Structures are given as C-alpha cells and as structure tokens.
Amino acid sequence: MEDAAVYPVLHTLLMEQSKKYKRMAQKKNKEKKYSEAELIKVFSLMRTKDYTPLMQEWLNVGVPQLTNAEKELFTEIYELVVCRIDGWQEEELKMNFIAFVLKLGYFNSSEKVSGYYDRIISADIDGIFLKVKTDFMLAKGILDMPEKPYFHFQEYKKQKDPYGDPTAQLIEAMLIAQELNQNKKPVYGAYIIGKFWDFVVLQGREYCISKSYDCTDREDLLQIIGILRKFKQILHERLLD
Secondary structure, eight states: OHHHHHHHHHHHHHHHHHHHHHHHHHHHHHTOOOOHHHHHHHTTOEEOSSOOHHHHHHHOOOOOOOOHHHHHHHHHHHHHHHHHGGGOOHHHHIIIIIHHHHHHTTOOOOSSOEEEEEEEEEEEETTEEEEEEEEEEEEEEETTEEEEEEEEEEEEESSOOSSSOHHHHHHHHHHHHHHHHOSOOOEEEEEEETTEEEEEEEETTEEEEOOOEETTSHHHHHHHHHHHHHHHHHIIIIIOO
C-alpha cells in the first residue's frame, strides 16, 4: 500500500519538472538573438543590392547649413572624434560624440515626437516573439511610453559579432516597429560599427542599407548630419499620422 501511494506522488513531481523545463525552453526561445542571415530566412526578408527609391531620396542631401554656434560645435566634436574614437568605449562614444551629432541632426523632441533611450520593445511577428533593446528611437508616445517608433538608432560595437550585431538588432527593432505601427509605412534607422555609420530603410519585407559613412572624415560627417536632418523632413511630411 505504501509503495502504491508513492507512485502518484512521483508522477506529479515528474510532471511538474517537465512543465518547468518546457517553460525554461520557451523563455530561452523568446530571448534568442538572431543574426542578419537568420532574420532573412525566418521572416522572408530581402536585402536589396541597389538603392531603393526611398534610400535614394533620403541620401540625396547637400551640405547642411550650420549656424555659427553649430559650426563651433561641429568643429569641436569632429576634432575630438578623430583623436579619441579608437580609445572610446560605447558609453564614452555616445556621451562625447553621438549625442551631439543627433543634436546637430535636429533629432530633438517636439510636440509630435520624442526621443527615447535604452528602451526594450517587443512584438509577435508571424507567430515568433521578437524582443530587442534599442539605444535610441524617435517615436510618438505619451510621456515616457513610446507607442509608434519611426526611427531606430542601434548600438555601437567595435566589431561585428555574428549574433547580436547592430545590423541584426536594428532590423529586429524595425520589424517590431512595423508590427506596432500597423500602417504599412516605411521604417528608418541607422547603426554604427566603429567609426562607420550605415543607414537603413525597411519597407514591407524589403530592406536597403546605405554605403558606410566615416565619421572621422569631415565631409562624411557633414553628410551624416544632412541625412539625419533629411529624415526629420520625411517624418513630418509623410510618416506622422
């Protein structure tokens, strides 16, 4: 009788243990980090070889007009990045350089959009859960809660890692933005690897990546600022509801 009473207890313990392992497996699956190639395969994405019309429009900028105060700030950060970028860690790059480039690119908050830093966004896309931290996004929101992301800026790394690299993280963030926005409008973004800046446009399941702009080159840095300003124009003319 005592042995017979033990079996139901063991069965219950085994069932609970099995459920625990399943929950752990599901959690691990939800936290999976994708490479760019895996995202292409899983979500049937297409990376274009040539610039799309949207990318051509975005990159078609002249030399931005800077005020005297902006010229002083530009010269200061340009001379600093040329001398220091090789020794900067991620946070140092953000605080000493990227923040000021965004300022010169007019990536400031306004009545219609706000800048959000270090936010985690997530969504279920085609039955697959995606979750990513975006270093910066320009979005419509309520106080500290972003609702409709329009632009993502992804984190700096000194070199590209096959898993968790800025390109893949940015594409994940843009796919999530599409799902959250539900408006079929393109999503824009940029990522940095070392001193190089790349710009990205995602429309539907097709995405385009620009050439790399070297922020230690004076003319390229001016182009980066001009491209950021051009996005603000595109945002207010066509993306905002």
